[in-house]
Amino acid sequence: MIETNGAQELQFLIVMDAEAADDQVEDVLARLAEAGASGRVAPGRESTVIGAIGDHGLLGTLSLDGIAGVDRVQPVSKPYKLVSRETSPESTVIQVRGRRLGGRHFGLIMGPCTVESREQTLATARAVHAAGSSMLRGGAFKPRSSPYSFRGLGTEALEILAEAREETGLPVVTELLDPRHMELVAEMADVIQIGARNMSNFLLLSEVGKTDRPVLLKRGPSASVDELLMAAEYIVKEGNPRVILCERGIRTFESATRFTLDIGAVPVLKERTHLPVIIDPSHAAGRRELVPALARAAVAVGADGIIVEAHPQPEEALCDAPQLLRNADLIAFADDIRAHVALMDKEIG
Numbered sequence: 001m002i003e004t005n006g007a008q009e010l011q012f013l014i015v016m017d018a019e020a021a022d023d024q025v026e027d028v029l030a031r032l033a034e035a036g037a038s039g040r041v042a043p044g045r046e047s048t049v050i051g052a053i054g055d056h057g058l059l060g061t062l063s064l065d066g067i068a069g070v071d072r073v074q075p076v077s078k079p080y081k082l083v084s085r086e087t088s089p090e091s092t093v094i095q096v097r098g099r100r101l102g103g104r105h106f107g108l109i110m111g112p113c114t115v116e117s118r119e120q121t122l123a124t125a126r127a128v129h130a131a132g133s134s135m136l137r138g139g140a141f142k143p144r145s146s147p148y149s150f151r152g153l154g155t156e157a158l159e160i161l162a163e164a165r166e167e168t169g170l171p172v173v174t175e176l177l178d179p180r181h182m183e184l185v186a187e188m189a190d191v192i193q194i195g196a197r198n199m200s201n202f203l204l205l206s207e208v209g210k211t212d213r214p215v216l217l218k219r220g221p222s223a224s225v226d227e228l229l230m231a232a233e234y235i236v237k238e239g240n241p242r243v244i245l246c247e248r249g250i251r252t253f254e255s256a257t258r259f260t261l262d263i264g265a266v267p268v269l270k271e272r273t274h275l276p277v278i279i280d281p282s283h284a285a286g287r288r289e290l291v292p293a294l295a296r297a298a299v300a301v302g303a304d305g306i307i308v309e310a311h312p313q314p315e316e317a318l319c320d321a322p323q324l325l326r327n328a329d330l331i332a333f334a335d336d337i338r339a340h341v342a343l344m345d346k347e348i349g
């Protein structure tokens, strides 16, 4: 492949006609050189392709369309660089309080959707710990579709989560909704979650890029895989390389599940980025009965972890009730996942 080097980056590909002659290829190379760029020739089975390497303004100054032997010119848009697999072929492993996620380490993150009370959260944290999880999740600030729904206990919830961490030793993942809560959340959270609704909140992304906390970035329900990667680039560009990507279902015409779990996004992301990729089967399914099957699929497709919601009495939950696993079922659920993780020659981190 064509390498990039500082500002001298690959800008576009010139695809030659199938029957282009050698001197036509030479002519294109000469034109590139004249414009201060260079070309890398890749002879293909069907046609020769020339990679044009130079600085950014190159495409604007050079017109190659219509030149003899040139079939087409394709810009190479590299809208994300730091997160791309080319930049770092080795997979990133995220370490949090001695737990690992990525590579051989499968992250099992479980906990309440929302911190509703001290009792509910501590009971869930204990069940999550007993099941052998890697981390505890729990929302203090909740994004809700209706402004009249319960939107979380805020600061009080952060204190409850701190107590749950103290007791169980589990690192805590919690969502940041508003840059004005940055310090408050970063002080308590071990991992900062950016929710699906905020995947394209570029200001918020830049802000979490300035912290030293790992970020769990959820894919927007209508975002493409590349848009998710560009969102991650916003964070990494600010100096925070510890980003975990999360597929949590996208919006489609299908209404049998809450969202459509885009399972294919996992291997695609693993091709395009070195960052770890996890799956949220709870929000994708929308129904607890479907969560174990989607969680097993996540393991099998090569995800680096899952994030799952649980509650002592789901019927009484204030948020996402139908999709919450029962705390009483967490050990059996985790054992099943652990067995599948072992089949992949991985272990829970």
Ligand code: PEP
Residues within 6 Å of the ligand: 113, 139, 143, 194, 195, 196, 197, 218, 248, 280, 283
């Ligand atoms: C959540 O994790 O509780 C949540 C609100 O998820 P999402 O942002 O994926 O909807």
Ligand code: MN
Residues within 6 Å of the ligand: 113, 114, 283, 309, 319, 320
């Ligand atoms: Mn939820």
